[in-house]
Amino acid sequence: MGEKVDVVIREAVPKDAEGILAHLSSTALETGYMTMGEEGPGITVEEEQEQLAKLYESDNNVLLVALIDGKIVGTASIHGSSSPKLKHIGEVGIVIAKEYWGFGLGTTMMEELIYWANEQSKLKRLELTVQARNKKARHLYEKLGFQLEAIMPRGVRDNGEYLDVCLMSMMIGEIDETSRT
Ligand SMILES: CC(C)(COP(=O)(O)OP(=O)(O)OC[C@H]1O[C@@H](n2cnc3c(N)ncnc32)[C@H](O)[C@@H]1OP(=O)(O)O)[C@@H](O)C(=O)NCCC(=O)NCCS
Secondary structure (H helix, E strand, C coil): CCCCCCCEEEECCHHHHHHHHHHHHHHHHHCCCCCCCCCCCCCCHHHHHHHHHHHCCCCCCEEEEEEECCEEEEEEEEEECCCCCCCCEEEEEEEECHHHCCCCHHHHHHHHHHHHHHHHCCCCEEEEEEECCCHHHHHHHHHCCCEEEEEEEEEEEECCEEEEEEEEEEECCCCCCCCCC
């Protein structure tokens, strides 16, 4: 029988900055499925802290962290634009440390993001891009209701190879046709 581990999932706070950057840097080396590669996040801990502090003022951005024994092993985010014409769109990203793949953590974090989008944001559309070869992630997104909108040929280049990238989306809530705000 496998070992039981306790996972805490919560919204990120500024003091998570260093752990988040370390998590993203190490997972980028574990998988070719992230846009980030060995160049790393390209942002300092101080800059990340400032961005995390601003999340609380935003109604179209959220960043969740999953912790095991105090270490960040997963991040899941929705990033919304500040542009008035685009601020109803949230771009989704999720990264779980390889050691913890396949235990349902990705599903739980995505469910939390979708709940947040429905209940606590004014977002009307979630979207994401995923490499066509990333079958596990595509299965996860389809299972939770994302739909394939397009396949973008040469959407990413990894190890000298041009790869197809899928654009997927999920609509959030109804649109109030009388609202012009
Ligand atoms: C994609 C990712 C977030 C999934 O997280 P996870 O915790 O491993 O996911 P879960 O355990 O909740 O679910 C995995 C699902 O994929 C399924 N799966 C696993 N391998 C699969 C495969 N080769 N093809 C299709 N489905 C597969 C599992 O059966 C499970 O589905 P189920 O719940 O219906 O049984 C994680 O693997 C990850 O971070 N990968 C690296 C970064 C990445 O690819 N991010 C997404 C970029 S868009």
